[in-house]
Amino acid sequence: MAKFKLRKSYQVGSPDAETDEYVLNAFIKIDNLDEILDTKNQKSILLGRTGSGKSAIIKYIKNTQENVCVIEPEAMSLRFLSNSTILRYFNSIDVNLNLFYKVLWKHVFIVELLKMYFDENLNSFKQKTFFERIKEKISKDKKNFSRKERAVKYMETWSNDFWQQTELLVKSFEENIQRKFADSVNIDIEAIKLGLSDEKFRNESFVYEAKNKAESIISNSQVIELLDIIDIMKTDLFNNHQKKYYIVIDDLDREWVEDSIRLDLIGAMIDVIKEFRQLLGVKIIISLRENLNEIVFLKHEHKGLQREKLKPLYSNLSWNEKELKNLIDKRLKILSEDQFNVKEAFYEERRGHKKGFDYVLKRTFYRPRDIISFLNHIIENSNNKAYFTNDIISKAEPSYSLDRFQALEDEWNENYGKISYLCNFLKGSHNGFNLKSVSEEKFADIYLEDKYKDFFRGDLKKAVNDWKSDLINFQSFLKKVIFILYRIGIIGVKKGPSFQTAFYYSKEILIEKSDISNNSKFYIHPSLYSYFKVNVIDQLPDDYEQK
Incomplete structure (x- = not known):
């Protein structure tokens, strides 16, 4: 019988990976981890329900891999997009802004990958030596040199803006679109800043012209140059699987931008990560909640986002009994300094010679968060006992059950x-x-x-x-x-x-x-x-x- 006594204040972890002190020491390597880390494998989107271990895998990657760039949506400061008069007007006349958002993501990913590749800080990227190093790389390709040189010149032209923070980059891009649109439809830019509220901007003929010109401007904005830069990265920089580079993005379900724009940005990002698959050794990994993925697809069905085409990108998180048992076993051992484990904790048999752990597992959705939560409720009711009696488990169940229902309501x-x-x-x-x-x-x-x-x-x-x-x-x-x-x-x-x-x-x-x-x-x-x-x-x- 175990001598370790369970105190009410003990816990086997927190519900979320960000605050869970055990997340790395008690990390369980499930199959999803291997396919996500494998840069030859298409799987790039960690898809799962709340509490299925997405953030834990992201945290593990950040702490164990060499070249990892973490993009935090909230830190991108994109809330100003919600107040953009030109984007609001484009939305009101049903302009497809998907390409606008795709260009933004391409720019962000290109910048972060190049920064990792050359392993330099933001200031040194503005120096001439950086561009010289790229030119040296592309000079070996005589056939495509002129096209690639144009792409490098584009980066040099933008050198002050190209490496700047995402918020400034997006503002610059938005202002460029706004200026070109005003010129194309022959209106004063001040009218745009006032929200295009005049009735003439709402009549059918103007809207028809405005929509066509807006989509044309967005389509031609930096797209060719960015494709050329990606081509340079493919042929001259990221051309083998030996050196690995990861961009990881989590917390897309948080309120980092207004809801409708958030869904557009996520939809565009999913589309864009396919294009970066051509870079060897590179993987853009995003963590996405299952219910949020459904909403994104419902909104973007008419914009070319097709489930079947994107299916190979998804790594669907799932856990089995053995993995969850190992997870709890590790956490109990850490908590007790190796004095206590699952076998000792669920020492008492239930009716029909069944183990208490099986009873607990059956009352989960086979997710780490569920079983960690139930164990914490059980420990809270343990009263310095040396193991979890059936009575203790029964006392813990009502509060755990209430928590599960509330969590489901919040999730959906x-x-x-x-x-x-x-x-x-x-x-x-x-x-x-x-x-x-x-x-x-x-x-x-x-x-x-x-x-x-x-x-x-x-x-x-x-x-x-x-x-x-x-x-x-x-x-x-x-x-x-x-x-x-x-x-x-x-x-x-x-x-x-x-x-x-x-x-x-x-x-x-x-x-x-x-x-x-x-x-x-x-x-x-x-x-x-x-x-x-x-x-x-x-x-x-x-x-x-x-x-």
């Missing part, structure tokens, strides 16, 4: 809004319920009260509005609700008697909207049993239809 708020207002119908329900067992009365408040329309977003808001407007009946509305709750992870779906219950996170059986039928049974995820006070006994056939 951008997609669906306040799901807590929708989920009351699940409280006190039986597992294995079906569509017929859910009465319309349980949604009466949502149907009758107008205030609820402001609580929801996206597909959920549309489903509520369609039902309230009698565009769909209650049964159709309920199917949409169930599918959304399945997508979030709250509900698992059993398509029929011969099928297993499928939860979205497991990816073993993917459920389509058409699978939500009268033959389906629905099961609440075990992590939420306590929160919803679920009767875990399957609902009997006679109980399916409520009286």
Whole structure:
């Protein structure tokens, strides 16, 4: 029996990698790490749900690899884009700004890669020696020398601006677009600064001309020069896999710029990282939350962003039982200075000769954050015990279950809004319920009260509005609700008697909207049993239809 005693103040880590003191010492190398670090491998986008270990991998890369540039979105100071009168006007007349944002990212990535390659500071880049070194590199390519020389001259022309901070670079680029646009449509630049509020700037013929000219100006702004610079980098600088260079970007889900622009910038970035795959030894790695990725694609479906084409870039984060067990084992050993581990912590067996760790794991979404959170709740209830008794685990479950639900609501708020207002119908329900067992009365408040329309977003808001407007009946509305709750992870779906219950996170059986039928049974995820006070006994056939 372990002698180590568990104090209430102990923890096995923090919910987020930024503040988690154990994140590097207890790091577990899952398969995603190898494919992300491999510069020959296309996988560049770490895709996962909240708490799946994306930031931990980014932190590991920053601390273990030689040439790593970290781009922090908040530090880029791009909030001024939200107040740009010319960009607001372009948006209002539906100008495709995707190329504008792509040029910005290309410029940022080129600058950071060249700075790493020559291993110099910002000031020394402005010196002539830098350009001389590039010219020396390209002089060997007689066939393409003149074109490459033009690209170097472009960098020299911009030498004071080319290496400057992103915020200044973007402002300079925006002002250049603004000036060219004003000249092309023969208007005073002051009119643009005043927001183009005059009615003549809104009439159909002017808008048609303005849109075409704006898109033409953006298309021709620095694009050719940047392509030539990338070509120099490809043939003369980054031309072998021996020396590795990484650009890593995390925290894209934070409020670093106004929402609609943020989605445009992320969509453009995803498109741009493909173009840098031609540079050997180079990898641009971005960390992206699954729900944010969905919103980006929904917004950019009409702008050329296609899932199928970009699929090879995604590294989908997933964990198995062994990896999560190793994660907790390492953390318990660090906490106890090697006096305590998973085997000793879950010494007591549960009913059916099952281990407590299996019980805990079943109540997670197989993500590090879930299991770390549950362990912290358990330790808080341990009262100087030497191991986690079944009673301690049971006492910890209600607070953990509440935390999980709140975390799910926060995670999917951008997609669906306040799901807590929708989920009351699940409280006190039986597992294995079906569509017929859910009465319309349980949604009466949502149907009758107008205030609820402001609580929801996206597909959920549309489903509520369609039902309230009698565009769909209650049964159709309920199917949409169930599918959304399945997508979030709250509900698992059993398509029929011969099928297993499928939860979205497991990816073993993917459920389509058409699978939500009268033959389906629905099961609440075990992590939420306590929160919803679920009767875990399957609902009997006679109980399916409520009286």
